[in-house]
Amino acid sequence: MSATVFETVAFLFWRDFFPMQLGSYTIDVPVMVAPMAGMTDLPFREVCRKLGAGYAVGEMTTCLPQFRDSRKSSTRWAAPEESGVRVVQLLGADPAMMADASRYAVEAGAQVIDINMGCPAKKVLQTECGSALMKNPLLIEKILTAVVDAVDVPVTLKIRTGWDREHRNAVEIARIAESAGIAMLTVHGRTREDAFCGEAEYDTIRSVKATVGIPVIANGDIDSGEKARRVMAETGADGVMIGRASFGNPWIFGEVAAALGFQDDFVRPDAAERVRVILAHMARHYEYYGAERGSVTFRKHLRHYLTSIEGGEKILQALYAEKDPTLHAGLVTDFFFLQDSESPRGV
DSSP states (O other), rough: OOOOHHHHHHHHHHHTSSEETTTTTTOOOEEEOOTTTTTSHHHHHHHHHHHHHHHHHOEEOOOOGGGTSHHHHHHHHHHHOOOOOOEEEOOOOOOHHHHHHHHHHHHHHHHHHHEEEEOOOOOTTTTTTTGGGGGHHHHHHHHHHHHHHHOSEEEEEEEESSSSTOOOOOHHHHHHHHHOOOOOOEEEEEEEETOOSHHHHHHHHHHHHHOOSSOOOEESSOOOOHHHHHHHHOOSSSSSEEEEGGOOTTTTTHHHHTTSSSOOOOOOOOHHHHHHHHHHHHHHHHHOOOOOOOOHTHHHHHHHHHHTTHHHHHHHHHHHHHHOOOGGHHHHHHHHHHHHOOSSSSS
């Protein structure tokens, strides 16, 4: 059987199992926004949902109670205005603190608790959190059990394939997670050692999916609809989660949703569509953070939106130099419609 035929058969078989159920919540489109600190805040998640994402996880927040009201953490709890399932991702290594933070999150409106055991950042590893926990299956079991017992909403988990290439233990952790009552498992196809380097490995995700009965989501290097179909066929996963590939390109969720058969054919955005989405994102971001703070924190999004377009660096300099946030929308609009209508490169 050719690879193309095999992928088609596998895809059709996979489609028979939808929609996905997560506790009492139905996930009609298992194309998910990954939690990326500093990027996938509420305004960005809402943009992604409108463009095809069916599920989005909030930015990770610490379980430490002393930081709950900090400026950074205060925007990472559940927001009543969020249009989809409200998912709060928690980071921590103490079972009791994680359980307490989970209760706090649910009382504040979280509908799903996600536990981060995949972050490879040095400052996270120094506190023995994130992917550092993959070295300690016994502690993982205690944390998962404590959180599941503490709340009445679905609890999900995100992991990597292992601590390093010699210690890939995702299958072991998956068994622990299922036994503890975890409702869904997301696997980033790299070890902690790999961080975000090299190509994602999908064979471990396939092994995890073959081992447990709970939904398994594939994450890592999914940057197109074609790649999403291939990963789904190769791993047998129940859905895909997209992170870095969405930066400056939230349209990828529509592309993937179309490739997986959840919406009509995807049409690549022209200049008018791009400026419409960027301006809508900007307006929602400024509303959420306030114009003064928002004009600074939105720069990272503008950089991703514009650097792939010829002349983008020049307009970014003008945007950074302009202190009046009310003029930013006009600068972006003028940039798009005064260009020579060349298509963006690399998107």
